[in-house]
Amino acid sequence: MSDSVRKSTGIGVIGAGFQSRVNVIPALRLAEVPVVALATRSAASAQRAASLFGERTAAYGSADELLTDAAVAGVIIVAQPDDQVQIVEDAVIAGKHVLVEKPLGLTAEQARQVARLADQHGVSVSVAFMKRFAPVYRQLKAAIDDGTLGRLQSFTLAFACDSSSFAASPREHLLYAAIHMIDLTRWLFGEAGSVVTAMNRDGQSLSLSVAITFGSGVVGTLDLVSAPSRQSEVEAMTVCGDEGWAETTGSRELVIHRSALSDGDFTSVGDVATRFTAPESTMSGGAADLHHRGFVGEMRYFEAVVRGERSPLSSAWDNVRTMELCDLILASTQDSPEPTEWALGSPGPVREEFVRRIVEGSKSGSTTLSLAYRMSGERMPAVGDRRMLIDSTGQPAALVEYTHVHEGLLGEVPRSVSIHENAEHADFVRSHLEYFDTLAPDVRAFLGDDDWSPTSDSQVVSTVFRLIRAVVPSA
Numbered sequence: 001m002s003d004s005v006r007k008s009t010g011i012g013v014i015g016a017g018f019q020s021r022v023n024v025i026p027a028l029r030l031a032e033v034p035v036v037a038l039a040t041r042s043a044a045s046a047q048r049a050a051s052l053f054g055e056r057t058a059a060y061g062s063a064d065e066l067l068t069d070a071a072v073a074g075v076i077i078v079a080q081p082d083d084q085v086q087i088v089e090d091a092v093i094a095g096k097h098v099l100v101e102k103p104l105g106l107t108a109e110q111a112r113q114v115a116r117l118a119d120q121h122g123v124s125v126s127v128a129f130m131k132r133f134a135p136v137y138r139q140l141k142a143a144i145d146d147g148t149l150g151r152l153q154s155f156t157l158a159f160a161c162d163s164s165s166f167a168a169s170p171r172e173h174l175l176y177a178a179i180h181m182i183d184l185t186r187w188l189f190g191e192a193g194s195v196v197t198a199m200n201r202d203g204q205s206l207s208l209s210v211a212i213t214f215g216s217g218v219v220g221t222l223d224l225v226s227a228p229s230r231q232s233e234v235e236a237m238t239v240c241g242d243e244g245w246a247e248t249t250g251s252r253e254l255v256i257h258r259s260a261l262s263d264g265d266f267t268s269v270g271d272v273a274t275r276f277t278a279p280e281s282t283m284s285g286g287a288a289d290l291h292h293r294g295f296v297g298e299m300r301y302f303e304a305v306v307r308g309e310r311s312p313l314s315s316a317w318d319n320v321r322t323m324e325l326c327d328l329i330l331a332s333t334q335d336s337p338e339p340t341e342w343a344l345g346s347p348g349p350v351r352e353e354f355v356r357r358i359v360e361g362s363k364s365g366s367t368t369l370s371l372a373y374r375m376s377g378e379r380m381p382a383v384g385d386r387r388m389l390i391d392s393t394g395q396p397a398a399l400v401e402y403t404h405v406h407e408g409l410l411g412e413v414p415r416s417v418s419i420h421e422n423a424e425h426a427d428f429v430r431s432h433l434e435y436f437d438t439l440a441p442d443v444r445a446f447l448g449d450d451d452w453s454p455t456s457d458s459q460v461v462s463t464v465f466r467l468i469r470a471v472v473p474s475a
Helices: 003-009 018-031 043-053 063-067 081-093 108-121 135-145 170-189 285-292 295-306 316-331 349-360 370-376 425-438 440-447
Strands: 011-014 035-039 058-060 074-077 097-100 125-127 152-161 192-202 205-214 219-226 234-241 244-249 253-259 271-277 340-342 365-369 386-390 396-409 459-470
Touching: 011 018, 011 063, 011 295, 018 043, 018 285, 018 295, 035 043, 035 063, 043 058, 058 063, 063 074, 063 081, 074 081, 074 295, 081 097, 081 108, 097 295, 108 125, 108 316, 125 316, 135 170, 135 234, 135 244, 135 253, 135 285, 152 170, 170 192, 170 205, 170 219, 170 234, 170 316, 192 316, 285 295, 349 386, 349 396, 349 459, 365 370, 365 425, 370 440, 370 459, 425 440
Parallel strands: 011 035, 011 074, 035 058, 074 097, 097 125, 152 219, 340 386
Antiparallel strands: 152 234, 192 205, 205 219, 234 244, 244 253, 253 271, 365 459, 386 396, 396 459
């Protein structure tokens, strides 16, 4: 290779950590992409990594040194997430085209900052969303674009891994692990219109169930899971159109289903399933995995971008929109706060009876003097609030959620509300007058009124709730 070609198309690598050693460097070698320079935080480790490409690859002990090398026209950056924005900006200012490992930026605003800088300096920044280069997903994309499935209707996508060793929060799980799948949905279906997310966190396990409506009209769900039980990464997608549907298994198989039958004709064999799968042999080894997951295709494509032959498939502005979708998912998360403890009635048989009835379902409401909230300083409950009912020993017994709150006179509590405590309205009023009378000494002291007594005209707060779960006592 001549010096003039090397100066205009040479590719450098910054970073030789785990991701680089396991995926990026092997993929570059399989793609036969010439690497003219490699940099890490020390010259010695850089020299070891550079030796994998041959003696003509220069080794540098810092990113700054590599970025001054005139032979480098494009740089692949694989650094720690907190460091990547600064390194990318330095590369852009140095006039280098960039392919950077995800995530580029920890927020959409950081991503936007880099995209603007790249525009100002006239270089391209690509983000390594390698799913766009995986043969299975490229085949699926082609089937969507050429109308094989007809008009798209819906999809489901499941992704599971164990990210607990490197992701300590839902945001980190999205940005460090699941972002590939989130970007994949954008690439296939367009921009999201609305997002609703439900989340469950339990110890080291995290589950996000994301319902998305895209501007194209496609609706679907993403199940994004991190759990210690998911040591083997799992991904699967189903896409439904009005003329066919497709399903993927991992990154190695795509099946497209179409029916040639007319409406209501079940007398012949007309369903057609076309299966695309990755060939396996003893010769493929680990190289097959890098091809099928998209790493090799991504490296070849970036080389073409640096040569000026292609435009980025996952540009810096694409990354902004993917980061915006990640932010939407997190902002829409229905993550309820820790429930307030609720001691219903006095400890002993009365409270235990209340707990038993709530758990079995015969009691799904409660009525309290409005004054009680002023006396205790507690906030009046609201619809959607959750309470953890405790038993006589102070242990959690049941989690409930308020579905209706009514404030008014005891005698005028609607039948639709009182029935959640007593079958007969008269019994509801009588039982509460009897209970409120036991509170009279405390109420009188609070009001400074020795004549106070509960009546059917006493102001009360009545609630209706649903049982979310009963707490099973630990052994």
